[in-house]
Amino acid sequence: MPYCPDPIVRADFMARFAVASRHRGEFDVAGVLADLRSAMPLVDVARKHHLIEAEHSAEELHLRRDWYGGADGGWWPDHPVEDIVREAYVAAIEKSEELDKPVDAYWVPGEADSFRATMTTGLSQITLLFHTPPVPQPAASVDALVDDDAVCVIEVNGDGTVHRRCGRRLP
Helix, strand or coil, X not given: CCECCCCCECXXXXXXXXXXXXXXXXXXXXXXXHHHCCCCCHHHHHHHCCCCCCCCCHHHHHHHHHHCCXXXXXXXXXXXXXXXXXXHHHHHHHHHHHHCCCXXXXXXXXXXXXXXXXXXXXXXXXXXXXEECCECCCCHHHHHCECCCXXXXXXXXXXXXXXXXXXXXXX
């Protein structure tokens, strides 16, 4: 059975990008856009602009192997993951520059048949969501790389009462 981490995940590199987009004067936006529009692998773009940990970190290896393919095709080998993520970040940065708003990105795993990104503009930020098929198997690297302690699910019990479940790992 496919593994699904929390319903919404904010990976560390996504959190670092959110911070950088809030301080655009200190962030090389033009350089990031130029690198995103080039053929440079996304992990190299992120590392160059300090959006992921140091070279050969667990975060870098996880992104290269699980998200963007690696030797075994990654988690979603039938989807152009790197192309979609690249175009989504280009669109989000362009909109961020146009509206002078920061970007916050999240991963919504296991709720889509395809890999896609959606973007919406709110009053205070641009929200970028990456919707993915389920992760094919549990990955310890996911738990180590997320910043999602405030995830909560509000749902209706079988008896019709509404309840809230919160925490890092939701059952």
